[in-house]
Amino acid sequence: MxxxxxxxxxxxxxxxxxxxxxxxxxxxxxxxxxxxxxxxxxxxxxxxxxxxxxxxxxxxxxxxxxxxxxxxxxxxxxxxxxxxxxxxxxxxxxxxxxxxxxxxxxxxxxxxxxxxxxxxxxxxxxxxxxxxxxxxxxxxxxxxxxxxxxxxxxxxxxxxxxxxxxxxxxxxxxxxxxxxxxxxxxxxxxxxxxxxxxxxxxxxxxxxxEFYGRNLPAPPAEFSPAEFVEVSQLYGRHAVAINTRGERYADEGADWSETALTRTTARQPGLRAWYVLDAAGLEGRVRERTAGEMVEAAKRAGGTVLETPTLEELAEALAKHGLPRDITLRTLREYNQAVADGRGDELSPPRTGPAAPARVPPFVAVEVAPTITHTxxxxxxxxxxxxxxxxxxxxxxxxxxxxxxxxxxxxxxxxxxxxxxxxxxxxxxxxxxxx
Ligand SMILES: Cc1cc2nc3c(=O)[nH]c(=O)nc-3n(C[C@H](O)[C@H](O)[C@H](O)COP(=O)(O)OP(=O)(O)OC[C@H]3O[C@@H](n4cnc5c(N)ncnc54)[C@H](O)[C@@H]3O)c2cc1C
Missing domain, CATH: 3.50.50.60 (FAD/NAD(P)-binding domain)
Known part of the structure; x- marks a missing residue:
């Protein structure tokens, strides 16, 4: 044979x-x-x-x-x-x-x-x-x-x-x-x-x-294939994910592998999104790394990372990248209030899994883009x-x-x-x- x-x-x-x-x-x-x-x-x-x-x-x-x-x-x-x-x-x-x-x-x-x-x-x-x-x-x-x-x-x-x-x-x-x-x-x-x-x-x-992939730092970030694991931004569950319209577009805590979040990012305008975190979110762990360490990897790759002392200033900084300031701020405030009240599942899209409001400065936003590993x-x-x-x-x-x-x-x-x-x-x- x-x-x-x-x-x-x-x-x-x-x-x-x-x-x-x-x-x-x-x-x-x-x-x-x-x-x-x-x-x-x-x-x-x-x-x-x-x-x-x-x-x-x-x-x-x-x-x-x-x-x-x-x-x-x-x-x-x-x-x-x-x-x-x-x-x-x-x-x-x-x-x-x-x-x-x-x-x-x-x-x-x-x-x-x-x-x-x-x-x-x-x-x-x-x-x-x-x-x-x-x-x-x-x-x-x-x-x-x-x-x-x-x-x-x-x-x-x-x-x-x-x-x-x-x-x-x-x-x-x-x-x-x-x-x-x-x-x-x-x-x-x-x-x-x-x-x-x-x-x-x-x-x-x-x-x-459907595809399997990860959200990685958006261009102009550059990385080699050997850096694919290191630059993965696998902390959506500790962040608020917003699109270029300043709106949440997915349940950040939907699944442990964040596959659903990545897939939904691929259907957002320009195939881009931002992960917004506060100081507490940066401490959040995913396997052996903290979200903060993954944000540092995005910076090293030349990704766009904004950092401000207040949410209002973060919305201003995001506006310079084309997001509508008032909508962004409203989205973040509504999210914070709902999550603080334990009503994350009433948001649209809902927020399931453990979640905390983004309230502790500094506030950070990382621009991410979906990548495909396999079909x-x-x-x-x-x-x-x-x-x-x-x-x-x-x-x-x-x-x-x-x-x-x-x-x-x-x-x-x-x-x-x-x-x-x-x-x-x-x-x-x-x-x-x-x-
Ligand atoms: C950064 C990264 C981390 C990952 N981590 C994990 C993990 O920890 N756990 C996990 O389960 N998965 C992980 N994966 C996914 C995993 O690597 C793949 O699912 C798996 O390797 C796929 O194996 P495959 O043999 O089906 O396909 P591939 O590995 O894609 O192999 C296909 C091969 O076919 C060759 N080929 C293509 N066309 C032709 C042709 N016409 N004729 C002959 N040859 C051809 C290609 O050159 C390639 O060598 C990861 C992937 C990446 C990129």
Whole structure:
């Protein structure tokens, strides 16, 4: 049996290793010169929610069957990776809602590459999937590459990371209008696998308009991919989030990962917003950092950070950036009063979760912009990771997907992309070989 895996991120590496381990002649195509994908930029936490009810609550629109696979398989599959020599740094996720492990990205990619080579697999860097081959029955029979080659195969596994790096697709499916989000990822996931699958009749999943990302300091801030984690502004829950009209636009405390806040920021005018904090908010902690430390990171990146002794002066300072002074001040005062009275849930939009009024000087406003790490919608698959046909919902013979290419897992919320890479990568490989 010959298996071609298209995309050398964690999903592709996992799939390729499992395929080669099960005896398949395996080729891993990687568009870039350096395999590893987003994993190499990540914090390395592969995690699942603790139980299915929590999973359903945190990602209510996601496919429960696929969520259950992550829940049940993550732990044994991490153990399998560890036995392949992948360094597990910790078994703690630091989040009481989840369990999982922290992998060392570089060490893991190195170990997986060595194991694939030792078992006779082939890794082709600088080689991109450029379409799928199929026969008259609709079975996928191989792949085309950007070098013009046609590689015959019994099965193809798509692990090319979705379409976050394709501004036209992001604009059409996610933003739904003008404007452009910066990438918080490597730039090569431009929808090649997603579009190739649709060209052979694949169906798309739920959640095509959703993405996972973070609010980062808005331009003129500049940062390198290695700084993506450091410059993340993950303290909306300690702030008041207002748009350029001076209005609140989202529930800052809606979810622990602030995915909903980031997604809503992407629908604000100019794809910009401001996080307003007082001295107490700056002390607020998110995991190992305070909001104040994240604001300092925004300043170091050249982001716009305003600081004033009164709320009135903050509204004046924001007016110099185009926000209407009186509306901004009214928004902040109304928020403060409602939260102080314990009526945050009566605001529109409501403010849920722990909240405090912004009253202690100095007052700070940080300009943020949404960035996209990966898409949430993608290819519709069954629980064997077989890509489903648009026409009748049955699996397309010979075609599988893994990692971000698998759509509709975290619809309505967020779940671990690294867990989806490991779990669906291994399942796709086993299914492609009839296991
Ligand atoms: C800063 C940052 C921090 C993160 N932290 C975490 C975390 O702690 N926990 C977590 O769960 N997730 C985290 N993530 C997300 C996580 O890294 C991704 O969800 C995961 O790595 C996706 O894996 P993947 O293999 O599906 O896709 P990718 O990693 O995107 O890999 C896709 C690969 O396919 C290649 N490719 C694209 N097109 C083609 C083609 N036509 N042919 C061949 N190859 C192609 C790309 O070059 C790339 O190497 C983080 C991401 C970032 C950027």
């Amino acid at each position: 010959r298996v071609i895996v298209a995309g050398g991120g964690l999903a592709g590496f996992t799939a390729a290793l499992r395929a080669v381990e099960l005896g398949a002649r395996t080729t891993l195509l990687e568009k870039g010169g350096l395999p590893g994908g987003s994993f190499l930029l990540s914090s390395g936490y592969a995690w699942s929610y603790r139980d299915l009810p929590t999973f359903r609550r945190e990602a209510p629109g996601g496919d429960p069957g696929l969520q259950n696979l992550i829940l049940e398989r993550l732990e044994p599959y991490i153990g399998w990776l560890e036995r392949q020599g992948c360094p597990v740094l910790s078994r703690e996720t630091g989040n009481p809602l989840t369990f999982g492990a922290r992998l060392d990205p570089e060490g893991t990619v190195g170990a997986l590459a060595r194991r694939i080579a030792d078992l006779g697999g082939e890794i082709l860097p600088n080689t991109a999937l450029d379409g799928l081959l199929n026969d008259t029955s609709g079975r996928v029979t191989g792949t085309r590459t950007n070098h013009g080659d046609e590689l015959a195969a019994d099965a193809a596994i798509l692990s090319s990371g979705g379409f976050a790096g394709n501004p036209e697709l992001v604009s059409r499916h996610i933003i739904g209008g003008p404007g452009r989000m910066r990438l918080r990822s490597h730039p090569r996931s431009t929808g090649d696998g997603f579009l190739a699958a649709q060209a052979v009749g694949a169906r798309t999943s739920a959640g095509m308009d 949430v919608g993608g290819l519709a698959v069954d629980e064997r990771c077989g890509v489903l046909r648009l026409e009748d919902g049955g699996p397309i013979p010979g075609l599988y997907a893994a990692g971000v290419e698998v759509g509709g897992v975290s619809t309505g919320g967020y779940t671990s992309g690294l867990a989806a890479a490991v779990v669906f990568g291994r399942i796709a490989a086993e299914s492609s070989l009839g296991h």
